[in-house]
Amino acid sequence: MSASLTLVAVMAVLYAVGIYVMLERSLTRVLIGFLLVGNATNLLIFIMSGPDGTSPILTGTRADEDMVDPLPQVLMLTAIVINFGLTAFLLALIYRSWWLARLGEEGDTVPDEHRGDTEASTEATFDAVDVDEEAIQDVLDASDEHADDRGHAVAVPSDGEGEDR
Numbered sequence: 001m002s003a004s005l006t007l008v009a010v011m012a013v014l015y016a017v018g019i020y021v022m023l024e025r026s027l028t029r030v031l032i033g034f035l036l037v038g039n040a041t042n043l044l045i046f047i048m049s050g051p052d053g054t055s056p057i058l059t060g061t062r063a064d065e066d067m068v069d070p071l072p073q074v075l076m077l078t079a080i081v082i083n084f085g086l087t088a089f090l091l092a093l094i095y096r097s098w099w100l101a102r103l104g105e106e107g108d109t110v111p112d113e114h115r116g117d118t119e120a121s122t123e124a125t126f127d128a129v130d131v132d133e134e135a136i137q138d139v140l141d142a143s144d145e146h147a148d149d150r151g152h153a154v155a156v157p158s159d160g161e162g163e164d165r
Helices: 005-022 027-048 060-066 071-106 119-145
Strands: none
Touching: 005 027, 027 071
16 A cells, blocks of 8 residues: 555644644543544554555465565554553543542542541440340350251240240
8 A cells, every 4th residue: 555645644634633632731632632643643553554465364375475564453453452541541530630620629538427426436336236146146046955856946935034934
């Protein structure tokens, strides 16, 4: 393939516009400029890849002398993947900066919801859990004591204090 003047002009315009847009302060414009420069780089690799020819998969035939060099194709695929990864990273940065701008002067600080809590109120909260665990363990122990010889639990009425009648 000979370098088409149209492709060279499109590549030059993409580079120029991409670099111009990347010089803005807005992260969204930096992302758009980055995408334009990435596409211009892919066009550059495509233009410089050499003349048209047959697929590089065919071997052992007379068409081997007209075979296209596969290296530029691999470089273009690699450039596309790198461009995609950096685009995702820039989108994450844009989202994070937008989120922090929405919070205002608070920034990234999270208020402490439990600042007024004392150790006594915290212990009182977890006392109910401890009482529940003890009651469950008592029920399990009682059911183990009253199991029949086949391993099945036998219901034994109790008087409320945990002792059998």
